[in-house]
Structure formats: C-alpha cells, structure tokens
Amino acid sequence: MGDYVLLAISCILVNNILLAQYLGCCPFMGTSKKMETAIGMGMAVIFVLVMAGSITWLIDAYVLKPFKLEYLRTIAFILVIASLVQFVEMFLRKSIPALYKGLGIFLPLITTNCAVMGVCLININEEYTFVQSLVTSFSYAAGFGLALVLFAGVRERVLLARVPKPLEDTAIGLVTAGMLALAFFAFKGMA
Amino acid sequence: MAKSITQEFVKGLWDEIPPFRLVLGLCPVLAVTKSVENGLGMGMAVIFVLVCSNILVSLLRNIIPSKVRIACFIVIIATFVIVVELLMQAYTYPLFLKLGIFIPLIVVNCILLGRAEAFAYKNGVVASIADGFGIGIGFTLSLVSIGALREVFGNGTFFGMSVFGPSYQPFIFMVEAPGAFVCLGLMLSLMNLAGNK
Numbered sequence: 001m002g003d004y005v006l007l008a009i010s011c012i013l014v015n016n017i018l019l020a021q022y023l024g025c026c027p028f029m030g031t032s033k034k035m036e037t038a039i040g041m042g043m044a045v046i047f048v049l050v051m052a053g054s055i056t057w058l059i060d061a062y063v064l065k066p067f068k069l070e071y072l073r074t075i076a077f078i079l080v081i082a083s084l085v086q087f088v089e090m091f092l093r094k095s096i097p098a099l100y101k102g103l104g105i106f107l108p109l110i111t112t113n114c115a116v117m118g119v120c121l122i123n124i125n126e127e128y129t130f131v132q133s134l135v136t137s138f139s140y141a142a143g144f145g146l147a148l149v150l151f152a153g154v155r156e157r158v159l160l161a162r163v164p165k166p167l168e169d170t171a172i173g174l175v176t177a178g179m180l181a182l183a184f185f186a187f188k189g190m191a
Numbered sequence: 192m193a194k195s196i197t198q199e200f201v202k203g204l205w206d207e208i209p210p211f212r213l214v215l216g217l218c219p220v221l222a223v224t225k226s227v228e229n230g231l232g233m234g235m236a237v238i239f240v241l242v243c244s245n246i247l248v249s250l251l252r253n254i255i256p257s258k259v260r261i262a263c264f265i266v267i268i269a270t271f272v273i274v275v276e277l278l279m280q281a282y283t284y285p286l287f288l289k290l291g292i293f294i295p296l297i298v299v300n301c302i303l304l305g306r307a308e309a310f311a312y313k314n315g316v317v318a319s320i321a322d323g324f325g326i327g328i329g330f331t332l333s334l335v336s337i338g339a340l341r342e343v344f345g346n347g348t349f350f351g352m353s354v355f356g357p358s359y360q361p362f363i364f365m366v367e368a369p370g371a372f373v374c375l376g377l378m379l380s381l382m383n384l385a386g387n388k
Contacts (some may be wrong), residue, residue: 020368024303025217071277074295075269082265106262114218114299121292166383167376174376180370 008150017031017115018147019181024115028148029173033159038152040099042145046138048088053137056120057130074083077120081107082176085110115144151180196321203325208382209302210333210375216302220334221292221371223268227350230338232286233293234331238324241299241306245323247271248311255312264307265298272298300313302330333378341365341374 017023024045031041056077064070089108092100110116119140123133154176163172203209210220239306248255253262267293276294279287287294297303306326311319342348345365347355364370 022218022222022368024298025221027218048284071273074276074298075266076274077357078265078269078298079262082262114296117299118292118296121295125292125320164380166380168383171376171380171383174372178372178374178376179262185367188200 007135008139011136012143014078016143016147016184017140017146019154020186022146024113025112025178031150031152032148032155033150040149044088044110045144046141048084048110049119050137052084052116053123053133055080057123057133060124068165077117081116177187193374194318199318200322202324203329207284208329208333209330211324216300218302223290223293224334224338224341225366226342227308229289230334232354234292234334236275237297238327239275239325241303242320243271243321244307245311245319248307249314249316249319252312264304268303269298317358337374
C-alpha cells in the first residue's frame with residue numbers, strides 16, 4: 001500500500017506530467033484562461049485518462065503482446081483514446097451541456113492531448129502492473145488537473161496586470177508556466 | 192485558390208510558423224529542445240510524417256466521408272508515425288533512445304492533425320506537399336533555434352562542441368523544464384515584437 005502512495009505522490013508532484021514531463025501543453029495553454037474551464041478540463045482528463053490507461057494496458061497485455069504486434073501499439077492506443085473521447089463528448093453534451101459549451105473545441109482535442117497518450121505509453125515502458133498503471137494514470141491526471149487549476153488561478157490575476165504588448169496572451173502565459181514549473185522543480189529534491 | 196505553390200511553402204517559414212504563429216504542438220517543442228541535435232532529429236521526423244500524411248489525406252479527400260474524417264486522419268498519421276519509429280530504431284538508434292516516447296507521441300501532435308484538417312483535406316496534392324514541407328521546415332527551424340538557445344546557455348555547448356570554454360558554469364535552469372517554458376515565452380514575444388512593426 002505504501003508503495004502505491006509513494007508512486008502516486010511521485011506522479012502528482014515530482015514527475016508532474018505538465019511541468020516536469022512537458023506533456024499536454026496545448027490544452028494547458030488553451031483552457032487555462034478561466035478557472036471554470038480549467039476545472040472542467042481537469043475532470044475530463046482524469047476521467048478519460050483512468051479509462052484509457054486501464055484499457056490500453058489490457059489491450060497491450062492480452063492482444064498486442066501474445067500476437068507479437070507491439071509495433072502496432074501507437075495506432076492501437078490512439079484509436080482507443082479517440083473512441084473514448086467521442087464517448088465522453090456525447091455523454092457531456094447530453095448530461096452537462098453548460099460544461100460541454102465551456103470546453104468547446106478542447107474536448108475533441110483531448111484525443112490529441114499528449115498527456116493521455118503519453119501516460120499510456122509510460123505505463124507500458126515502465127512495465128507497471130495493472131494496479132500500478134491504474135494508480136499512475138489517476139495520479140498523473142490529478143497532477144495535470146492540479147497544475148491546470150493552479151495555473152488558471154495565476155493567469156486570472158495576470159489578466160488584470162499591465163503586460164508589455166509583445167508579451168501579451170500566450171507569451172506571458174508561457175513565462176508564468178515557467179515560474180510554476182520552477183515551483184514544482186523544487187519537488188525534485190524529494191526524489 | 193490564387194495562391195501559388197511557393198506561397199504555400201513560404202508561409203510555413205514565417206507567416207504561420209509553428210509553434211510561434213500557430214500555437215500548436217508545444218509539447219515536443221518544450222521536451223526535445225534540450226539540445227540542437229534532438230531538435231533537428233525531431234524536426235526531420237515531423238517533416239516526414241507531415242508531408243506523407245498531407246499527401247495521403249489530400250489524395251483521399253474525395254473518398255473520406257466528412258463525418259469520420261478525424262478518425263481517418265488519425266489512422267493515416269499513426270501509420271506514418273510507426274514507419275518513422277521503425278526507421279529511426281533501425282538507423283539512428285541513439286537518437287531514438289534520446290527522443291523516447293516523443294516519437295510515438297508525434298501522432299498526437301496537433302500540427303499534423305491541424306494541417307490535415309485545415310489544408311490537405313481541402314487542397315490538391317501538390318499544394319499539400321508544399322504546405323507540408325513549409326510547415327515542417329518552419330517547425331524544424333523553431334526547434335533548432337530554441338534547442339540552440341537552451342544548449343548554448345544551459346550546457347555551454349553547440350552540437351556537443353564547447354562554446355565558452357571549460358570555465359563556463361552551465362546555467363542549468365535553461366535545460367530543465369522551467370527554462371523551456373520561459374525560453375519559449377520569450378521567443379514568442381520576440382516574434383510578436385518583430386511581427387508588429
């Protein structure tokens with residue numbers, strides 16, 4: 001049990017998917033302008049990532065490996081993730097239309113969110129067991145959500161500040177992200 | 192479509208250069224630009240996949256039904272990513288190890304899907320090839336320039352060769368994650384400054 005807690009902490013803080021492993025930056029910049037969208041995006045990613053992590057692990061262990069089809073991993077994983085995202089999209093449109101509107105273009109873009117695909121590949125590369133992959137998927141996603149929400153909070157404040165013209169919008173966003181990454185960088189000392 | 196092939200090619204180098212003008216595909220930009228060599232390798236892989244997928248999408252654009260087009264694009268892109276993955280594993284193994292999971296992750300690079308959707312699906316083969324090369328080379332240029340900046344300051348080297356001599360104290364910040372974000376942000380602002388004359 002202790003191992004799983006350690007694994008979770010290392011995935012959320014030390015190896016934060018966004019700020020230490022650089023995965024999932026497009027939605028990070030895109031959906032972090034408002035707190036509400038950031039929370040929605042974080043939730044969507046947690047949901048999709050836990051499902052994608054477990055399904056891709058099962059596919060890899062019971063379909064790709066026995067038939068020696070590892071070279072098809074990329075295409076198999078991306079198809080699983082794409083169909084999952086479609087499912088989440090339909091679910092949200094039906095049950096929570098307000099959130100669906102808020103997430104807008106970025107919901108289908110979870111398909112091309114490297115964080116989701118990246119975590120699935122990390123799970124396989126590190127040869128985690130099924131339970132371990134479940135834990136890492138959830139904690140990486142939680143780390144993503146945490147960074148996104150923190151960043152959205154900072155960014156809402158930056159909007160009020162007077163920023164030099166060329167630095168406006170994305171540029172200042174990236175520099176702010178750098179500062180946030182610096183804060184997370186301190187956790188490296190724990191490892 | 193009055194635009195000539197040359198224009199389609201050149202626009203990728205300045206007007207729509209990713210990731211500065213089109214803020215897409217940030218992840219590989221941040222992750223693999225620790226050194227010039229990595230940046231260049233990644234850029235080459237992206238050019239290959241981008242050109243090939245643009246060709247195929249544009250050839251099949253009348254056959255692919257618009258409702259399932261995204262899924263088709265992804266399958267096409269994934270196929271070429273696998274090709275590039277196997278090729279790199281065979282011929283440039285050290286680079287393959289360095290880039291690690293970022294090679295399969297080309298498949299989720301928004302630039303590729305973005306170009307397939309925004310350009311290749313609506314235009315002819317020749318124009319799509321030009322577009323693919325333009326955007327791909329623009330992307331490589333950005334990767335190499337950011338890589339150069341980070342490698343020179345963060346490591347004191349350029350392509351593995353020492354720049355400042357042995358007494359240089361490396362500025363570790365630049366090669367780590369925070370430096371990547373700040374560096375990209377500052378380059379973006381410089382581009383804005385240059386573009387808003």
